[in-house]
Amino acid sequence: MKKLKEFYRVVKEFLKIAPTLFTYKPPADDEFQSMGLLFEKTAKKYSDRLAIIFEGRELKWGEFNRLVNQFAHGLKKLGVQRGDVVSVFLDNRIELLASVLALAKIGATAALINNSLRGKPLAHCVTVAESKKVLVGEEVLGAIEDVRSELELADKDYFWLRDDPIQSDSETVPDWCVDFSAVVPTMSESNPVETADILAGEKALYIYTSGTTGLPKPAVIYHRRFLSAAVPYNAAGLQAKVDDRIYMCLPLYHITGLGPGFGSALVSGASIFLRRRFSASKFWCEVQEHRTNLFVYVGELCRYLTMQPECPEEKNNPIKTMMGNGLRPDVWDQFRKRFKVDRIAEIYGSSEGNAVFMNFLNKDRTIGASAASLMLAKYDVDNDELVRDPLGNLIEVEFGDPGLLLAEINDKYRFDGYKNRDASEEKIIRDVKKKGDSWFNTGDLIRQIDVGFAMGIPHFQFVDRVGDTFRWRAENVSTNEVAEVLNTCEQVDIANVYGVEVPGAEGRAGMVALTLAEGVEFDAESFATFVRKELPAHARPIFVRLQESVETTVTFKLFKSKLKKEAYHLDQCSDRIYVLKPKFNSYEPLEQGFYQQLVEGTAGY
Structure with missing residues (x-):
């Protein structure tokens, strides 16, 4: 009986999505189809329906389109042309989506930069994309200011966006920035004429990915690719309808948040509840308050939710479908059983x-x-x-x-x-x-x-x-990229970076085997200060192993296999090991008590 029931369920699922999967034809490069045009059509069709809820603000699709149009006309007025690349560097908020869509409407390319980047990686991302302008949020202005001398951009190539556009008494705009927040309200709300002429084969986005070597690389996302993913992702995965609401807390510079998440909203007319960043403690309260019935995830978020104590709001919650990637098999079972989610549409892919x-x-x-x-x-x-x-x-x-x-x-x-x-x-x-x-x-x-x-x-x-790539905190970490940064630390001669498993935690935690510069004693506090300044949180090593000399293969590649196996295990290596404990700001010697918590999966990572 159980097998027969599963047979009918599978056939029903297949028949539901088959029409779209077998009839949908991805756009050809020379077709007049684009992200901007899809958004424009959806906004017209669902003009009076809610599109976005964000920090007390609500925008209907029609209102959102008019805002995007103002962004588009403002960008054109300030010199952005079809084919130009503009770096977009700000928190998850309405203005980030408006920037991306406005650039798509005028045929420019949005280079979506991780808003936690600082220093050399940030400067690299702006430069490698050959950005003509930078849209920078008030909340991350300091990071851009720190690297401005390294960028080949003129004053007024930086377009400043107020963090809270409702208020007018924000910080003074630096004299090297254009106050784009002041420009936008003066612009026309009409649809740009060129939107209908953008081809599917033009570049819509650069999504940065940490490959196996070097600094982040911009992956090319053409309009055709975004469109050809959004339709099947929604039809076969999230299955959003206009009356649905999507809980979106993933960073929009990631393809998972922007593609399956926002892409499904563009295809269906569903509304989204947008968050700057994920909060496990507030998740279920917000789900109930805003009646979000769809959820776009990465596995790490789901693990955090299963670690939270039970709360009344998780009972009889409205989440019926979730789509994302990286959900561990053990967390999968816990999540479905505890939170009663009917449909988990796990996906796999890359930018x-x-x-x-x-x-x-x-x-x-x-x-x-x-x-x-x-x-x-x-x-x-x-x-x-x-x-x-x-x-x-x-x-x-x-x-x-x-x-x-x-x-x-x-x-x-x-x-x-x-x-x-x-x-x-x-x-x-x-x-x-x-x-x-x-x-x-x-x-x-x-x-x-x-x-x-x-x-x-x-x-x-x-x-x-x-x-040489591992995943931690739902982010890909390039070992070579991290090592290049650590090698610039005055204490360090050679840094050998790799990922190690931590029981109970998703992915692998960063670990570095350091060979110190000649005559240098390891200063844990100074090293931690350097790491916090130069690396985003997900790329900071959790463990530090101090080695007298570096080990290499016969072809002079840094030897990692043995290091990975020994990891931080006190019974397998005699080198000094330091650890960055959860919520601590400095490294401490790894002692037996905390080591026991690590191996038991109770260390809090």
């Missing part, structure tokens, strides 16, 4: 990748299926390399075994890559199954799993990241 997975049949503990041509290649994790047979061919893994996910690049599943062509080429493996073919290397280990009856559709599960 730059060509393959997307979705759990559209609502199975448990799976990233779902993909229509792309895939290969799970055997991978030697210890030596960080693909395994080949005697003829030099890649080896496909057996069912259930983890393999490196490769996705074939073809006309349907294109690899748009990064702004930098060399960086894009590094992600491609050629001549995999036949001469001349090309495959995108995701850098992730995936395995195929048995999910029961699934219409014969193969389902998969995420296993881990490989190489």
Whole structure:
């Protein structure tokens, strides 16, 4: 009876989404379709329906469109032209979305910069995108001011946006900024004429991703890509309707928040409750107050919610569907059971990748299926390399075994890559199954799993990241990027960065093996001050291991495998280890008492 019930449920799910999946045709590069045009049509269709709730402000779709139009006309007046790149650097708020949509309406590209970046990474992100202007929020103005001397931008290329546009008594605008908040209200509310002429093959966004090497790289998001994801994401995943409301607290500089989240709202006319940042303690109260029935997540947020004490507001909550990525299998079970969420549409993909997975049949503990041509290649994790047979061919893994996910690049599943062509080429493996073919290397280990009856559709599960990138606090961390920053610290000779598992925590925590400069004694407080200044919170090492000398491979690459295995375990290494405890500002020697909390999963990470 249970199997028969599951059979009917799966068939019902499949029939519900099949019309969209089989009939939707992604736009061609030369079609007049864009983010801006989609928004304009939705705003017209649902003009009097609520679009956004944010910190006491409410905007209907029509009102939001008029605001975006004012942004667009203001940007044009200040010299932004079609094809220009403008860095967008501010908190999650209405003005960030208005900036992105306004740039899309006039054919410019929004480079969405992580608002926690400071110093060299921030300057790099503005520069590498070849930004002509910077839209900067009042709340992060100091970060831009610190790197202004490193940027090749003139005064008045910085457009200042008041943090609270309702108030007029905000901070004095620096003389090197244009008060864009004062410009906007004077602009026309009419739709820009050029919006109808923007092509699907034009660049809409740069989304930055930490690859396996170097500083953040801008991945290219064309209008066609955004549109071709938004429609199936909503139809097969979130399934938003105009009467629904989406709880959105993910950073909008991430594709998960902007794509599946806001993209679903653009397609459906659903409203969104927008938050600057996630709060586990306020989540259920806000869900009940604003009657949000859809939730866009990353796994770390769900883990935080399961760690919270039970509260009355979580009972009989309205959340019916959630969509996102990185939900651990153990947290998955806890979340569904405790909070009674009917539908979990886990997805897998990347800003730059060509393959997307979705759990559209609502199975448990799976990233779902993909229509792309895939290969799970055997991978030697210890030596960080693909395994080949005697003829030099890649080896496909057996069912259930983890393999490196490769996705074939073809006309349907294109690899748009990064702004930098060399960086894009590094992600491609050629001549995999036949001469001349090309495959995108995701850098992730995936395995195929048995999910029961699934219409014969193969389902998969995420296993881990490989190489020099790990995930912490729902962010990708490039070990080389962090090491480059740490190597500039006066105390440090060489920094070797890697990720280590912490029981009970999502992803991997950063750990660095430091070889100190000659004659230097480690100053934990000074090092912590440097780390806080130069690195965003998610990239700061949790553990520091002090080594007398650096270990390298025979090809002089920094040796990581042994370090990863020994991690912070006091019984496996004799080096001094320091730890940055939760809510502490400095590193302390790792002692047996706290170590025991770490291994028991009760340390609070």
